[in-house]
Amino acid sequence: MDYNSIVGQKHRSLKGKNIYLRPPGYDELEYIQWLWMDEETMKEVGRSISLSDEQIEKWYRRMVSPGSETDYYCLIFDLNDTPIGEISFHRYNAKAKTGQLNIKIAAVHRGKGYATEAIYLLLGYYFFEFGGQVMEDLIVLDNIAGQQLLLKFGFEHDSLVDDGFLVRMTKEKFRELYNEDEYFMRLAIDLAYQSRQNGEDPFGAVLVYDGMLMCQSEDKSLRLSDPTAHAEINVIREYCQSNKKISLEGFTLYSSTEPCVMCSGAIHWARISKVVFSVSQEMLWQSSGGHSKPKCNEILNMGRKKVAIVGPLLPDEGLEVYRGYEFVPKIKRHKMFF
Numbered sequence: 001m002d003y004n005s006i007v008g009q010k011h012r013s014l015k016g017k018n019i020y021l022r023p024p025g026y027d028e029l030e031y032i033q034w035l036w037m038d039e040e041t042m043k044e045v046g047r048s049i050s051l052s053d054e055q056i057e058k059w060y061r062r063m064v065s066p067g068s069e070t071d072y073y074c075l076i077f078d079l080n081d082t083p084i085g086e087i088s089f090h091r092y093n094a095k096a097k098t099g100q101l102n103i104k105i106a107a108v109h110r111g112k113g114y115a116t117e118a119i120y121l122l123l124g125y126y127f128f129e130f131g132g133q134v135m136e137d138l139i140v141l142d143n144i145a146g147q148q149l150l151l152k153f154g155f156e157h158d159s160l161v162d163d164g165f166l167v168r169m170t171k172e173k174f175r176e177l178y179n180e181d182e183y184f185m186r187l188a189i190d191l192a193y194q195s196r197q198n199g200e201d202p203f204g205a206v207l208v209y210d211g212m213l214m215c216q217s218e219d220k221s222l223r224l225s226d227p228t229a230h231a232e233i234n235v236i237r238e239y240c241q242s243n244k245k246i247s248l249e250g251f252t253l254y255s256s257t258e259p260c261v262m263c264s265g266a267i268h269w270a271r272i273s274k275v276v277f278s279v280s281q282e283m284l285w286q287s288s289g290g291h292s293k294p295k296c297n298e299i300l301n302m303g304r305k306k307v308a309i310v311g312p313l314l315p316d317e318g319l320e321v322y323r324g325y326e327f328v329p330k331i332k333r334h335k336m337f338f
């Protein structure tokens with residue numbers, strides 16, 4: 001079953017280096033029931049839990065589809081698509097912007113660093129996309145491994161609470177400890193994959209302000225019959241038009257591939273402050289056999305106003321999008337869309 005058809009695009013998968021997270025499909029409830037009943041997995045959290053089919057269906061409607069505004073639940077998968085555990089946040093308080101973390105790695109998959117990566121991905125989503133400010137976890141006192149894991153991750157222990165081991169991570173601390181450029185770049189790369197799947201060229205871009213995702217897009221040139229509808233142009237146009245803005249000063253644009261001449265021009269006119277890219281123009285033309293194109297730095301930093309440029313960032317992951325991809329002229333592909 002295609003989970004996207006059940007839970008919609010807002011529940012896309014969150015991709016990491018060794019694992020990915022996504023909400024479960026209805027046909028994966030059996031795995032969740034198994035996970036909660038597995039004695040070895042559950043003994044640290046207290047005891048195993050057994051739910052009837054009716055109870056688990058009710059749980060699924062509340063947590064996943066249609067879900068709620070206050071909870072977000074994902075299964076964790078390794079890159080062979082094997083489920084290895086679960087991660088979620090609960091009881092989000094929109095006023096205080098706090099949520100409660102839950103993570104369980106099946107006992108057979110522990111000790112491989114999966115938990116740390118899953119927490120990084122979930123917190124990235126929570127702080128950078130969902131809008132949370134504080135994540136807490138009240139860990140049972142006997143679960144020493146769980147306490148150590150979160151302390152090592154950077155959570156702080158609140159010693160005033162004594163009915164459990166309460167740890168807390170703020171968005172500010174998370175941004176200090178972890179590289180948000182990598183989080184947003186993986187999102188841009190993921191959009192490039194989607195773009196390729198949709199029959200467009202493999203490009204994606206996201207627009208970010210103060211550690212918060214503001215807009216995302218893929219290349220839409222063919223389906224819009226618009227040769228200028230590159231991912232970078234799309235995010236600038238969509239965001240500015242829908243927010244009645246003419247300047248994006250202070251914004252960062254993440255692009256799966258170094259912006260072309262046209263997009264660099266648009267970035268200049270939009271007054272974007274920082275550009276981060278994965279695959280450089282040079283890498284692109286070396287792998288595609290095309291001609292050399294100017295670097296975005298040559299266009300963006302010609303004048304007095306300077307734009308910070310970071311890249312290539314995660315170029316191996318960015319280049320993966322092009323594996324086996326052949327650039328066929330758009331004029332030959334365009335008619336397939338209509």
Ligand SMILES: [Zn+2]
Nearest residue numbers: 230259260263
């Ligand atoms: Zn472009």
